Amino acid sequence: MMVRTIGEVAAEVGVEPHVLRHWEQVGALTVSRDGNGYRTYDDRAVEQARTVLKLRRVGLSLPEVIAAMAPKKAAAQAIVTAKIDDLEGEITRTRQAITFLRHTAECRHRYLDDCPECASFVREP
Template sequence: MRISTAAGVIGVPAHVLRHWEDEGVLTPDRSGANQRDYTEQHVHEARIIHRLRQAGVGLPAIRQLRSAGGTARPVLLSAAADRLSAEADRTAAAAAFLRHTVECRHPILEECRECRAYATSGEPSRERLCAG
């Protein structure tokens, strides 16, 4: 299938597929007229790449995964999963802090121990010190 059709099936713009090809993470076949020809396998691979990109996995890591074999692949996947888990924890802490600041009764955030704890450590205080 042509690049525009493949892009529509995958849910990305065609220029993204070209970029992935330039970066060496997706290699479609070429027709006699040197046009990209995406098979069902290429579409499947592109969907996986798209999901990994949505999860924040960079193209260099995806390129490593494609060429990794044996024990290297699980190590790379575990490292990517660990990074995503850490990012999810940071995002959850930031969301908790923002929810707290909506209810915080202190006029200046520095006056609130919970706000100060988050600013210092990036983690909301474990104990609820501000009555809101």
């Protein structure tokens, strides 16, 4: 098992060292210390850092990341399922926005208020 420093892991994972320190501080990352108190990252800690980063990139907050990585599978699944629901809602809202904007760009009316379709889009939540 290879042990790495915070700088090596930060470069490998693609984050700044302060990010790894923060993740450790809030409990999203578990890191060992050597006899001098320096952080040491084994393969497990590096994979954990990669997992935290991936979960952050797909939109989970740090508290959600911590919950998603919890040993209790049901708690982790609840967080992930809630994020899926949020993302699906964003997709729906984005599709509606694209539909509205496409119509607006192609609308034959001079003013959006003059167009019945534009007016119906505006009234939608």
